[in-house]
Amino acid sequence: MPPMIPAAGSPLFPPDSVPLGSNSIEREPVAGVVGAIEAILRQPRRVMYQLKQPGAGGLIVSLLLVALFCSVVYGVVAGTFSGGQQLWAAPVKIGVGLFISALICLPSLYIFSCLGGSQARLAEVFGLVAGLLALMTVLLIGFAPVAWVFSQSTKSTVAMGGLHLAFWLVATIFGVRFLNAGFRHFSSQSDAGLRVWVVIFLLVALQMTTALRPIIGKSDHFLPSAVDKQFFVTHWMNCINSEQDTNTPEGDVVK
Amino acid sequence: MEASPTSTGFRQISVLLRGEPEPINAWIQQWNPARALLHVGVIVAGTGLYGAAMGYWRDPLQALFVAVKFPLIILMTTLGNGLLNGMLAPLLGLNLSFRQCLQSILMSHTITAAILGAFSPVMFFMIWNAPLMSAHDRTGYDFIMLGHVLVIAFAGMAGNLRLGRLLAQMGGSVAVGRRVLFAWLAGNLLLGSQLSWILRPFIGAPDLPVQFLRKEAFNGNFFETIFRTVHQLLSS
Numbered sequence: 001m002p003p004m005i006p007a008a009g010s011p012l013f014p015p016d017s018v019p020l021g022s023n024s025i026e027r028e029p030v031a032g033v034v035g036a037i038e039a040i041l042r043q044p045r046r047v048m049y050q051l052k053q054p055g056a057g058g059l060i061v062s063l064l065l066v067a068l069f070c071s072v073v074y075g076v077v078a079g080t081f082s083g084g085q086q087l088w089a090a091p092v093k094i095g096v097g098l099f100i101s102a103l104i105c106l107p108s109l110y111i112f113s114c115l116g117g118s119q120a121r122l123a124e125v126f127g128l129v130a131g132l133l134a135l136m137t138v139l140l141i142g143f144a145p146v147a148w149v150f151s152q153s154t155k156s157t158v159a160m161g162g163l164h165l166a167f168w169l170v171a172t173i174f175g176v177r178f179l180n181a182g183f184r185h186f187s188s189q190s191d192a193g194l195r196v197w198v199v200i201f202l203l204v205a206l207q208m209t210t211a212l213r214p215i216i217g218k219s220d221h222f223l224p225s226a227v228d229k230q231f232f233v234t235h236w237m238n239c240i241n242s243e244q245d246t247n248t249p250e251g252d253v254v255k
Numbered sequence: 256m257e258a259s260p261t262s263t264g265f266r267q268i269s270v271l272l273r274g275e276p277e278p279i280n281a282w283i284q285q286w287n288p289a290r291a292l293l294h295v296g297v298i299v300a301g302t303g304l305y306g307a308a309m310g311y312w313r314d315p316l317q318a319l320f321v322a323v324k325f326p327l328i329i330l331m332t333t334l335g336n337g338l339l340n341g342m343l344a345p346l347l348g349l350n351l352s353f354r355q356c357l358q359s360i361l362m363s364h365t366i367t368a369a370i371l372g373a374f375s376p377v378m379f380f381m382i383w384n385a386p387l388m389s390a391h392d393r394t395g396y397d398f399i400m401l402g403h404v405l406v407i408a409f410a411g412m413a414g415n416l417r418l419g420r421l422l423a424q425m426g427g428s429v430a431v432g433r434r435v436l437f438a439w440l441a442g443n444l445l446l447g448s449q450l451s452w453i454l455r456p457f458i459g460a461p462d463l464p465v466q467f468l469r470k471e472a473f474n475g476n477f478f479e480t481i482f483r484t485v486h487q488l489l490s491s
Contacts, residue, residue: 103376104376104377104380105376105377107372107373107374107375107376108370108373108374108376108377110373111272111369111370111373111374114269114272114273115272115273115370115413117273117274118273119273200377204377204380207380207381207384210384211380211383211384226387227387229383229384229385229386229387230384230386231384231385231386231395231398
C-alpha cells in the first residue's frame with residue numbers, strides 16, 4: 001500500500017498531542033542527502049520520528065553532510081566580498097566554526113533536556129542538533145544569492161557583517177523551532193532550559209565569529225594572534241568605530 | 256519511560272538529572288558501592304573539568320591545580336559534614352540513616368557536577384577567547400567572574416532543588432524537606448566557604464605566582480575577611 005499523502009496545507013508542526021509516526025509518511029525512512037534536505041524542510045516530524053528509531057546514524061550523517069556542504073557553499077559566497085584567500089578561508093571558518101559551536105554546546109543541551117524531564121538519549125540529542133544545523137544552513141543557502149548581490153555592491157565590512165548576522169539569526173530561529181518541537185516529542189515537560197541553551201548557543205556562535213576573524217574582511221593572518229583576543233562586543237564596536245573614522249573626513253562632518 | 260532502579264552507568268546520571276522519584280528513592284534505600292563510586296567519579300570529572308577551565312586563564316599549571324582543588328572541596332565538604340547532616344535530618348523530622356543522608360547529598364553534588372562538567376567546554380571557550388589576564392584591565396576579569404558565578408549558581412541551585420524535592424518526598428512533607436535542606440545548606444556553606452578560602456586561588460591573579468596554596472592559606476577565615484571588608488567600607 002503506498003504511503004498516504006498528507007492533506008495540502010497541513011502544518012509542519014502539528015499539535016504535540018499528535019504522536020510521531022501517526023502519519024504513515026513519517027514512518028518512511030529518509031534516504032540519502034537529498035532526502036534529508038527534503039525531509040528537514042517539508043517533513044520535520046519525519047526526521048524526528050526517524051531519529052527515535054534504531055539505526056538513526058545514517059540519517060544523522062546525512063544531516064551533518066548537508067550542514068557541512070551548505071555551510072561551505074555559504075562560506076564561498078561570504079568570501080566573495082573580499083575575494084583572494086577569503087574564497088577558501090571563509091568557507092573553512094564558517095563550516096568549522098558552526099560545528100565547533102554545536103559541539104561545545106552539545107553537553108549543556110543534553111543536561112538541560114534531562115533537567116526538563118526529556119527522555120532523549122545523548123545520540124538523539126545529537127541527532128536533533130544535526131537537524132538544527134542542517135535546517136539552518138539550508139536556509140542560509142536560500143539567502144546566499146541575496147548575500148552575494150550585496151557583497152558585490154557594498155564596500156562596508158560592518159554592513160555586510162550585519163547582513164550575514166541577520167540571515168544567520170533568521171535561520172537560527174527556524175532551526176530552534178525544529179529543536180523545540182523535537183524535544184516536546186521526547187516527553188520534555190519544560191522548555192525553559194532550552195531557551196537558556198539557545199542564548200548560550202547564540203553567544204558561543206557569535207564569539208566564534210570573532211575568534212575566527214576575519215571571515216568577511218581581509219587580513220595577513222588566517223587567525224588572530226593571542227594578544228588580539230577580544231570578546232565579540234568589543235570587536236564589533238571597534239569595527240564600527242574604525243569604519244566611521246575612515247568614512248568621516250573633516251569635510252563631511254562640516255557638511 | 257521510567258528508568259528502573261537498577262539502571263547502570265551513565266543512564267543513572269540522566270535519571271538523577273530528571274529527578275525520577277521511583278528509582279532515586281530505591282537507590283537511597285539500598286546502598287550500592289558501585290553506584291556511590293560512579294557518583295564520586297562524576298563529581299571528580301565534572302568539577303575537575305570545570306576547575307581546569309577556571310584556572311586555565313592564568314596558566315595551564317593553575318588549571319591543573321584547580322582541577323584537583325575543586326573536586327576536593329566538594330568531597331571534603333560532603334564528608335566533613337556527613338556526621339552533622341546525619342544528626343540534623345532525624346532531629347528535623349526526616350528519619351534517614353547516616354549513609355542515606357550521605358548518599359542524598361552525594362547525589363545532589365553529582366547533579367551539580369554533571370552540570371558544571373557540561374558547561375566546561377563553554378567556559379573553556381570563553382576563557383580561550385578572553386584577552387590575556389592583566390593587572391590593569393578589570394573588565395575581562397569581571398566578565399569571566401560573572402560567567403563563573405552564573406554557571407556555578409545555576410548548577411548549585413539545580414542540584415539543591417532536586418535534593419529538596421527528594422527530601423520532601425522521603426519526609427512526606429514539603430516543610431520537613433525544606434527544613435532539612437536549609438539546615439544541610441547552612442552547614443555546607445559554612446564548611447565549603449572556609450575550605451574554598453583555604454584552597455584559594457582558583458582563577459588566580461596576574462601579579463601573584465601560580466601556587467597550589469597561598470603562603471597565608473591558613474591565616475584568617477572567609478567570614479572574618481568579609482566582616483573586615485564590610486567594616487572598611489562602612490568606616491571609609
